[in-house]
Amino acid sequence: MMTSLFSIFEPSSSIFDIPFNWISSIFGLIFIPYLFWILPSRWSLLWMKIMSALHNEFKNVLSSNQKSSSIVFVSLFSFIVFNNSLGLLPYIFTSTSHLVLTLSLSLPFWITLMIFGWVNYTQHMFAHLVPQGTPPVLMPFMVLIETTSNVIRPLTLAVRLAANMMAGHLLITLMSGVGPSLSTFAVLLLALSQILLLLLETAVAVIQSYVFAILSTLFVSEIN
Template sequence: MMTSLFSIFEPSSSISWLPMNWLSTFIGIFFIPYLYWCSNSRWTYLWNKILSTLHLEFKTLLNSKSHAGSTVIFVTLFSLIVYNNFLGLLPYVFTSTSHLALTLSLSLPLWFTLMIYGWVNHTRSMFAHLVPQGTPALLMPFMVLIETISNLIRPGTLAVRLAANMIAGHLLLTLLSGVGPSLSSSLLTILLMTQILLLMLESAVAIIQSYVFAVLSTLYASEIN
């Protein structure tokens, strides 16, 4: 039962030894050149408005000492995650963001780069973050240990949060759809309406989790400067 249930998250499409599922992450790249030849529409205006709003918000979270153009990294990160989240809601499309292989590939290099930059260029500030202001002298060793552990698990919490939320919704949709053939027509109508509502909820979760991932990454970067 559990094997067939979680098999929806396992790569299955392949040509010889080459797995094809992960290619779904790069489908959006093929549409980028066409955007330069298309006239502006309401969708492009809406998307540009969203990116501009995120740029201003991330710029506010980062302090004035941050490098120019730093927000581009986090806006791009949001765009990549929200694209893959919505792509995974389509039928027969591989949900790459439900796998730790992708989420860790996004969070771990970013966190590791921030740590190297912070400890090399802002060593004193990084040490100051280990002991919050006003901590009693007796509790300082414990605070250093707690802050160190909290810092080390940051990439893991980012990755697990995104993957777990995407897996939970897909599993719920799969479980409910599995009982469809055994239901009567009236119950099947109720199930269909429930599935539509859950799909709308999953669409909201796809946006929220992308936003949370990008905002937390921005906050981690703001602590370095």
């Protein structure tokens, strides 16, 4: 019996005291490489077209000397969308609904970016703290505001992804919990609404992966 509504997000399944649910995050490393060893299918060709389109879009956001790093953000999108989609399957642990994973993606990326920017582009980083045209009286406040917004960037990236993935799962769980007490007609309406909500969650899984990747590219483009 579920003691708490949020217990569906707890990595409780374990083997020899090892949290087994987290293995779902690396399933892609097991299955995806097989696409490169067999004849290309329609799904693999479609995936390659999507990756090519994202690669071109990320290159347009990045500056001329950063375009080669777009493959990093394509890989980041692939990893997140795979875990988001995998969490939509029944009895599969949704790793991206936990701040442990999302912060592990955003925080090292932000720290590396800040170290690189302050070491190589120190003057530009200082200039970025004060927007052009700011009155001298407001400059101290603008520095404080820009510094705060810069510091919370990894947290906003992580919370945005985790909260969006958790919200849909909670709503599906709440709606399915009232099923046994409903009439036959109401259960049919509930099933239809659950299907529509699952389609919405599928779209959210893709959109949030794209938002995480494109915001990361925007952070990189501000460095240089």
